[in-house]
Amino acid sequence: APDVVPESVSPPQVLRQFRMVFGAVRSHFRQVEKQAGIGGAQAWALSLVQRQPGLGVTELAQAMDIHQSTASNLVRQLLQRGLLRSEKSPQDRRSVHLYLEPAGAAVLQTLPGPFEGVLPQALQQLSPEALAQLHAGLAQLLPLLQADLAAGGVPLAEL
Numbered sequence: 001a002p003d004v005v006p007e008s009v010s011p012p013q014v015l016r017q018f019r020m021v022f023g024a025v026r027s028h029f030r031q032v033e034k035q036a037g038i039g040g041a042q043a044w045a046l047s048l049v050q051r052q053p054g055l056g057v058t059e060l061a062q063a064m065d066i067h068q069s070t071a072s073n074l075v076r077q078l079l080q081r082g083l084l085r086s087e088k089s090p091q092d093r094r095s096v097h098l099y100l101e102p103a104g105a106a107v108l109q110t111l112p113g114p115f116e117g118v119l120p121q122a123l124q125q126l127s128p129e130a131l132a133q134l135h136a137g138l139a140q141l142l143p144l145l146q147a148d149l150a151a152g153g154v155p156l157a158e159l
Helices: 011-036 040-051 057-064 068-080 102-110 118-125 128-145 149-153
Strands: 084-088 096-100
Touching: 011 040, 011 102, 011 118, 040 057, 040 068, 040 096, 040 102, 057 068, 057 096, 068 084, 096 102
Parallel strands: none
Antiparallel strands: 084 096
16 A cells, blocks of 8 residues: 555644643642642552552553653652551562552552553553554654653653
8 A cells, every 4th residue: 555645734733732642641640649649650659559559660661661860769658658558578588579568558548540641541452553654753852852861751630
């Protein structure tokens, strides 16, 4: 099949789409914070520990696709608020396992889903072709923005 030439799209049209994406993300995380009094990244972390009791900080960071230090900070905040508890691993004393406290479970019950945020959920619903097109377009856009590559390891809720 011949290549389909995309119809002409103007930069302002795409900018408007970005504004709508950012608005949807911001609105979701504001609602989470208003209802639960915790940030969106904290809510996501709690939900992951609820799904997988005994999760370690490294596994949490991998599941959220964030830096280990960012995950450690999230965990520390949740421990201080009494929403999580940690237990040292009997095999390796440096390793900790995370468990949801009853207060953490209560917070999660009050929250609107999806816990990971609306954008990750929406991206999972795209066709592989649409996801590849979006990835290719953003790969061209990011260098033009001189985007901070380290920002890729920060949860959206914290940006």
